[in-house]
Amino acid sequence: MQPSTPGKWRRNPKVLVCLALGCLVTLSSCSLVHPGNVATKESVPQKSASAGLPPGVHIVDAAAVEQESQRMVATLGRGGHESIVASDEGYYLDVLQGRLQQAVGGRVDIRRDGQTISLEILGRMTTDTSGARLDPVTEDILTQFGRVLVEYHATVVTVQVLAASATDAEPSSAAPIVVRRLVQEGAASMHLLLVAPGPARADKPKSASSTDIRIAFKIQPIPRTQRQ
């Protein structure tokens, strides 16, 4: 068999068809890959912040969080099995709100704002030689919250961890702990969107043995949309 030369295969139509089909298959595969596994424009600069996060969790700058969450809702809404019929959206959020009240209502500030539910937890993070950890009460709240999210999985949950006050240290290590806890309880990592901690300010201590933190969640339902 003679080795093929470029001039030869260009002239062979079978080879051209095979190449075209190969390209098509490759492109289709790329589009079917889950968006969580696709580095978005916003998520590219956050590679350092994503250290220690469960795979599939999105991370995004605070400035782009709205856009990214809408994109996730739209993308997941096309998925079918993890979304809800649009007419059930109100009912879904009502019962989710009730379920959250039942699970963590006494300890967490739960607010309803139209088609979103916001939760805010005030907790404490301790850092020592064995690493960073959350206080037991916050841990328990996250456990309960994670369990609720397992049942109410047709949601995108935006997570943001901030220092409780301007004088507290930047809680950059708290965010992965929070997200890990939720995923541990069964929450779908692909439905979680973490707001990347901002750059550490010079006037704030870089770390402290104990820091008061504020964990804010924003829950959005995923309405089912038609495939394009």
Next chain:
Amino acid sequence: MFGAAIAALFGITVVFSSLLWLLWRESVASEAAVAGGLAAALGRAVDNTFEDARRMLAGLDELQIPRCSEEHLRAMQDAAISRPYVRAIGYWQAARRMCGVGLLPSQGLKPEHADRVYSSGVVAWWPSPQTEYGGVQLFLMRFGDHDVAIDPRLLLDMGSAQDREAVLWVDHLRMSASPWDVALPLPESLPLGVSIDRVHGRLISRFSHNDLLPVDVLASESMDTFLQRHSIVLFAGAALGLLLAAGWIYLILRFSRQRLSLASELRQALSTPGFGVKYQPVIELATGKCVGAEGLARWERENGERVSPGIFVPVAEEAGLIQDLTRAVLRIAIRDASQIREEFPDFGINVNLSADDLKNDRTDRELVKLLEAARLSPGAIKLEITERALINSDVSRALIREFRRRGHQVAIDDFGTGYCSLAYLQTFDLDVLKIDKSFVDAIGTEAATSQVIVHVIEMAKSLHLDTVAEGIETLEQVDWLTQHGVRLGQGFLFSRPLMLGEFLQFLRAQVHQPERATHAA
């Protein structure tokens, strides 16, 4: 008789008005009691239902059995059967009804918007077109993974008040109504209790119950129905009113007849021994010496009953007998004065004149005649005229001047109870001012009148009038009056009114007693 007729008419009006008011009040109170009791019962029933439903849902959530298994379905079935208000129970995963029992479609009801999400986790949907199934708008409650559909009509059990229109509000939302589409005002627009809606001619009662949840019950009834229901009471009331009116008329007639017969009896008694005069000594406070007496009319009927001057004097005034009465008193007083003067030559007796006695000279002429007949000087009789009798009368002013000209002393009686000012009093020729008992009673007390007496005394002094204090009962009063320059007094401290014989003995006893030391001494 005209007065009696007016009194009868007034009485009947008052009686009927009072009765109508009382009946209306009773009827409204009865309505309020019924509606209030109903609201309390319904409020309790709603509270119990809500709490029971929540517990039932929590209990189902806690069951450790496979969901939608036969055992699970049986548990839901048992819970539904044992509660009459339950139409269906469902088990859900998020917004998907997995299984359930009762009369609802398998996919359940999923209203777009919950009316309440309570802090306990209870989510509730009030009856609305979105919760309607089988022609009934249901009340839905979800807690955890189970929900219950409740027939709200069963929450509005009107009991004995079924003829009324009613609306049940729970947590400020309309829960149920009877009939279902009845239009009643919002609870917030009505006062608590029973009120009248004149525009629609109905009686609306609003009652609230606030235990687990705020519950308002509005019940409405047309005025016609209300009046019909209370017609027995109203008829009974009308009958009672007639009875009371008849009783009132009877009393008025009887009273009038009694007054008439009393007047006629008094007319006859004036010339009989039953009518007499008692004498209350007038004392010189500084010495304790009796210097005179006030003649007071007394009447004892033939049956021995004593009639108070408070009764027979007004009867005499009303019947036009007052001048006859004065004349009778003068006749007796002048006769007695003759007897007294035999032992105590300069002694004088005070006789009260009425306002009518100053309207003409009839009493004056009688007085002159009687004194002449008794051969007494005018000084034997002092005349007392009440402050009220002095009001605005030129005739009385002329008569008083004539009395004084002839030698009678003239006193103004009960001073302070009328409206005389110092300037007005100056226009009369008077000798003595008698201070009313009410001012004497106030001496030494904090009463406002305790200050007035000082001014009265000053007024008398400025007019150069002698003063007599009436109704003295204590030595402290005597001391006070003496210190303030009141010269004379009378009252129970010195003596009660006495019959002539007793009075003469009183005077004789005084002659043998040393003079009372003055307070200053």
